[in-house]
Amino acid sequence: MARITLSNLAHSYLATPASPADYALRTMDHVWDDGGAYALLGPSGCGKTTLLNLISGLLHPSEGRILFGDRDVTDAPTAARNIAQVFQFPVVYDTMTVRQNLAFPLKNRGADPAYIKTRVEAIAAMIGMGDRLDTKARGLTADAKQKISLGRGMVREDVNAILFDEPLTVIDPHMKWELRTQLKALHQQFRHTMIYVTHDQTEALTFADKVVVMYDGAVVQMGTPAELFERPAHTFVGYFIGSPGMNLLAAHVDGAVATVEGVQLPLGAGYSGLKGKIEIGIRPEFVRLSADGTGLPVKLRRVEDVGRHRILRADFFGREINAVLEEGAEVPADANRLSFDPARINVYADDWLVVAGGAP
Amino acid sequence: MDKPLNNKAWFMVLPVLLLVAFSAVVPLMTVVNYSVQDTFGNNEFFWNGIGWFEEVLASDRIRAALGRQVLFSAIILAIEVPLGILVALSMPKKGFWASVCLVLMALPLLIPWNVVGTIWQVFGRVDIGLLGHTLAALGIDYNYTQNAVHAWITVIVMDVWHWTSLVALLAYAGLQSIPDAYYQAAKIDQASRGSVFRYIELPKMQGVLLIAILLRFMDSFMIYTEPFVVTGGGPGNSTTFLSIDLVKQAIGQFDLGPAAAFSLIYFMVILLICWVFFTVMTNLDKRDGV
Numbered sequence: 001m002a003r004i005t006l007s008n009l010a011h012s013y014l015a016t017p018a019s020p021a022d023y024a025l026r027t028m029d030h031v032w033d034d035g036g037a038y039a040l041l042g043p044s045g046c047g048k049t050t051l052l053n054l055i056s057g058l059l060h061p062s063e064g065r066i067l068f069g070d071r072d073v074t075d076a077p078t079a080a081r082n083i084a085q086v087f088q089f090p091v092v093y094d095t096m097t098v099r100q101n102l103a104f105p106l107k108n109r110g111a112d113p114a115y116i117k118t119r120v121e122a123i124a125a126m127i128g129m130g131d132r133l134d135t136k137a138r139g140l141t142a143d144a145k146q147k148i149s150l151g152r153g154m155v156r157e158d159v160n161a162i163l164f165d166e167p168l169t170v171i172d173p174h175m176k177w178e179l180r181t182q183l184k185a186l187h188q189q190f191r192h193t194m195i196y197v198t199h200d201q202t203e204a205l206t207f208a209d210k211v212v213v214m215y216d217g218a219v220v221q222m223g224t225p226a227e228l229f230e231r232p233a234h235t236f237v238g239y240f241i242g243s244p245g246m247n248l249l250a251a252h253v254d255g256a257v258a259t260v261e262g263v264q265l266p267l268g269a270g271y272s273g274l275k276g277k278i279e280i281g282i283r284p285e286f287v288r289l290s291a292d293g294t295g296l297p298v299k300l301r302r303v304e305d306v307g308r309h310r311i312l313r314a315d316f317f318g319r320e321i322n323a324v325l326e327e328g329a330e331v332p333a334d335a336n337r338l339s340f341d342p343a344r345i346n347v348y349a350d351d352w353l354v355v356a357g358g359a360p
Numbered sequence: 361m362d363k364p365l366n367n368k369a370w371f372m373v374l375p376v377l378l379l380v381a382f383s384a385v386v387p388l389m390t391v392v393n394y395s396v397q398d399t400f401g402n403n404e405f406f407w408n409g410i411g412w413f414e415e416v417l418a419s420d421r422i423r424a425a426l427g428r429q430v431l432f433s434a435i436i437l438a439i440e441v442p443l444g445i446l447v448a449l450s451m452p453k454k455g456f457w458a459s460v461c462l463v464l465m466a467l468p469l470l471i472p473w474n475v476v477g478t479i480w481q482v483f484g485r486v487d488i489g490l491l492g493h494t495l496a497a498l499g500i501d502y503n504y505t506q507n508a509v510h511a512w513i514t515v516i517v518m519d520v521w522h523w524t525s526l527v528a529l530l531a532y533a534g535l536q537s538i539p540d541a542y543y544q545a546a547k548i549d550q551a552s553r554g555s556v557f558r559y560i561e562l563p564k565m566q567g568v569l570l571i572a573i574l575l576r577f578m579d580s581f582m583i584y585t586e587p588f589v590v591t592g593g594g595p596g597n598s599t600t601f602l603s604i605d606l607v608k609q610a611i612g613q614f615d616l617g618p619a620a621a622f623s624l625i626y627f628m629v630i631l632l633i634c635w636v637f638f639t640v641m642t643n644l645d646k647r648d649g650v
Binding site: 079085088091095104108 | 539541542544545547548549550551552555559560563564
């Protein structure tokens with residue numbers, strides 16, 4: 001177990017990358033704490049898998065160093081890093097039984113047979129395959145195979161980190177929830193550093209202490225679920241986290257007042273010296289119907305009832321603004337104004353969050 | 361909706377039946393016909409029952425040829441299958457050199473049998489052949505026309521040269537179909553190179569290897585042209601394989617009855633061994649499974 005430090009790390013799949021666009025992973029500096037549960041969240045193709053493969057040593061970075069604790073492992077092969085990794089699609093050794101599959105990583109490290117036996121049985125019980133230990137892996141269903149892959153990832157106790165690359169894609173929803181809970185329990189029990197790649201925000205937010213949002217080859221924010229929700233550091237985080245995502249409106253900001261399409265909105269704090277493309281962002285959870293005729297003039301398009309709350313979709317000069325209302329909240333037919341909670345409005349310059357009081 | 365039932369539709373199959381009859385059944389029946397009859401000439405035949413079959417099965421000459429044939433096929437499989445896998449494993453996976461390798465590997469397969477025979481016949485000659493002359497110059501007394509062991513070595517090396525490519529190409533296709541994730545998982549699990557081969561590559565190649573083994577067995581068991589051109593079955597009878605012996609009997613001696621019985625037994629032996637190979641290989645993992 002160790003702290004993982006990424007220092008000036010960057011990777012390109014091209015031999016001679018010329019422009020930033022050639023990089024699958026842009027230069028990054030991050031420290032992943034020992035024993036943390038991280039979720040790596042982002043759209044397909046943003047470099048999540050590349051980052052995992054760099055950490056596990058399946059790829060060698062084009063630039064930068066990787067440190068486990070104080071040890072530089074940039075040039076160390078995968079075997080020397082002692083990392084466990086579970087892939088998106090099930091990888092099992094067809095000719096082996098379930099037991100042999102689970103024992104394989106331990107056997108390769110020369111563990112004691114008695115220890116292997118107890119450890120394999122414990123893991124098998126955990127993934128719910130205790131009664132099928134001696135069946136051949138070849139004939140199993142895809143989700144059973146993936147459970148074996150997960151089990152093989154968790155069977156070693158002394159690993160530096162366990163990396164999960166969208167491991168639950170092929171598992172059915174009920175089992176997904178159960179396995180995720182078990183992963184979480186495992187994390188609390190053994191305190192392995194776990195990095196969990198996913199593009200499903202629910203999965204990320206329930207699994208992780210810290211969520212790392214990646215976009216276009218770069219980490220745009222690393223924070224707790226609450227931080228990602230309240231203070232998205234980048235408009236992409238606002239858009240990607242939350243359902244529906246954050247409302248973004250082009251605005252002119254002067255002091256503590258934002259002007260949107262000629263309408264003035266109070267802000268929670270003052271800003272000055274802003275340059276570039278200025279936008280304000282507000283979570284739909286903090287948008288309210290206003291009764292007193294103030295706020296943004298909108299046309300209500302529809303109301304969606306999604307169970308515990310209702311989503312109001314409104315049209316503002318051709319742009320959509322969403323509001324999340326409480327279940328059973330009244331929506332008058334003639335409602336045509338929305339107001340924002342000033343303290344919850346974030347200001348973005350060129351897609352990056354501006355700290356109140358000055359330029360970024 | 362019920363399917364319309366019309367038994368007259370069977371007449372549509374007649375042309376195919378006719379074709380198959382002329383291409384396979386009629387010639388085969390001719391052979392069956394000869395195998396149970398005897399003649400003293402003048403196109404007069406009389407019934408001989410299973411007499412020819414008994415004679416063939418008891419014949420020392422044919423038993424010896426069968427022994428040589430089994431040995432030959434066994435050696436061919438024992439060399440070409442592992443060698444083909446080894447070649448496939450060392451071929452580049454993609455890029456320019458992969459294409460170059462594929463073309464080079466395919467070349468021997470494109471050469472007709474009698475040409476291969478002729479090439480090696482000349483290649484091995486001590487007076488003008490590159491191989492024979494070089495060996496002679498090195499002081500090795502190599503002569504495939506007089507030494508049975510040399511004749512065998514020549515025929516085997518020739519077959520390995522001609523057909524290992526087939527096994528290699530099939531194995532290569534099998535290897536190419538293995539997703540990268542398997543190799544990555546093996547690295548993560550700290551598997552040795554041997555384990556990767558034993559637990560990933562070999563199981564994934566099983567299907568194509570079955571085809572390769574069956575093809576190489578059938579071809580080597582029926583080999584005729586190449587040894588006929590190179591050694592003519594000699595020296596003595598040392599490289600007289602089953603089909604060479606069969607042709608000698610049928611066309612050389614015109615013993616149609618025994619030759620017909622011989623071909624039918626030959627056919628049954630091939631069928632039987634192929635069936636054994638197939639059954640054993642498809643059941644391999646089921647057996648040590650549970």
